[in-house]
Amino acid sequence: MIWPVWLRLALIAFIAAAFGSAPALARPTLPFGVRIPAGRTGEAVITLVRRRYNRGIAAGAVVACAVVLTGWTTRIDLVIAGLVVAYSLFGSLAHRSIATAKRDGDWYAGTRQAVATDTSLRSDPVRPQWILLAPAVALAVVTAVIGLVKSMANFSTVLAQVLLVVLVPLPAIAISRARPEIDAARPSGSASRYREYLHGVLSLLLVSAGCANATLLVVSLQLWGLVETTVPVTIVAYLPLLAAFIAWIGFSVRSGDAGHRLSPTADEPENRYEQRDDDRHWYAAGMVYLNRNDPALLVHRRVGTYWTLNLGHPIAWLVLAAVAVAGVLAGFGVVNLPIKGG
Template sequence: MIGPVWLHLALIAFTAAAFGSAPALARPTLPFGVRVPARRSREAVILLARRRYNRGIGAAAIAACAVVLLGWLAFEAVLVGLVVVCSLLGGLAQRSIVAAKRKEGWYAGTRQAVATDTSLRSDPVRPQWILLAPAVLLAVATAVVGLFAGAASFSTIVAQVLVIGLVALMTVAISRARPEIDAAQPSASASRYREYLHGVLGLLLISAGCVNATLLVVSLQLWDVAETTVPVTIVAYLPIATAFIAWIGFSVRAGDAGHRLPPTGDEPETRHEQRDDDRHWYAAGMIYVNRDDPALLVHRRVGTYWTLNLGHPVAWLVLVAVAVAGVLTGFGVVALPTKGG
């Protein structure tokens, strides 16, 4: 009883910390996904929104812990409720900033522009494909062990191959996604983005190896080559935990789109502000819809990741493919790894 309760409390604390850290990691000009001029990034309404948001997250986490300890609701319902409450708090903070920006005309008299780095096409950030080699070798090793062990099911090997293919596709897509360049500091932001993109691509390829390492140990357990004990299970999920910690560390160090990274050289700010395009962003900067934008992938305004441009026809094909795969898995057409095959 004590173990699961403490695990539930830890998951609640992690969820609250994840939501609470998002505003701190965001770019100063994108509080809660709202584009603001750099000179307005310390406005009282923004600071007040952050304080209210942090207090609300803390109160929601305390309430969730109390409900779990008292056993009033199932943990799954409590966790979903916490996510919903945190999301609503973020939405309220966003609306307050948007209202103040429109009422006070923060962009009035500013010169808005968009900057780009053409060298990313002539001299792109090239993925270090050698980092994908461990994932491939681990998949081969898993297949060899399965053949010698007389495995009845190779579902984990299929999963490893899918991980390699998916990570390779994501690496190519992200490396070609629209770069995040600030018109106020085009050269400095371009150098930061290059370093940021290099780190993201490297971590992505390394993470594929971590996932396949976990699948290798899981395969040994499924094929009764290794016993399903607590130590073996810990070893199985240690690679994924390591990759997860590495992503957290990188996100804290680099910041949103690499804005915390030191630029190469000094550059005075221009007289331009990054173009205000809030009308294309929804859900506090997490959903992007722009039919006039040819980019398929764009960097989200919140977090260290990209999102699909839902105004692009290909984006809907991707979503349909994911939905079909989910339905097939739900009906058992695509089998997931289970004990005994």
């Protein structure tokens, strides 16, 4: 399938915007995944690195658009893959530059590092609002009933809906019990922000399951030949997923990385402590975490609005093995994925 030029250009613009906005959404004390003291956030080297990174993002987008417009290749997947690799390299170089300046300048000299926690997150945790999963369950039931009434043989989409209903609660429970992001410099304010952030993430996760099942309902009707596979119907089918996607973007922009943009419930003066967070346990510019001495299974990434597994935890490898097995089974056709036309 050859995508129209305007759609390929729009995809390039989206990738560039996603990578370009990431540093702006990051916590001030974590520029490009490097933990720094709050008093060093205005360092000239950070401003310079940001400027170079933004120039690289713009240059990459221009080159990719030129490739598309000149018709050098119609393989938009190769263009996007090259763009993502280039942008990831720019981010890695920015991370290395700030890490080097931090090390050479001994930015933590004279500071007192500490770790803060909110015990109320254990005694009074942020619980998922399970009622938000009700639409996903109802849509799965409706789809199954329609399939049974019409005596359909292919129930792959219904299986996908059921899997969503069963599997989505698992990350919701895990995230609600993940290690909280509490800033030792402002423990009370950061704890209230994290609570609000966690509540928003859990709610969006459950609502997104309903949006996905709404899309699968329409896809099922197309698959079974109960509605025509026309462009308008296909657009309607994917509108719920688009709505969920826009909601996630809006939430990410409003809350920022780990909710640092949210307003705390009360004013709190900054104390003399700095957040303790050892760089030695973080890899791939703050996206991969490995610490065998940390009992936490899930930790919030230094980069991005999501969590990552602690690869130093034995259960993390069991989870990765299960995902790998499921991928292999799907690749060999043992597990059938929903495909239009049967």
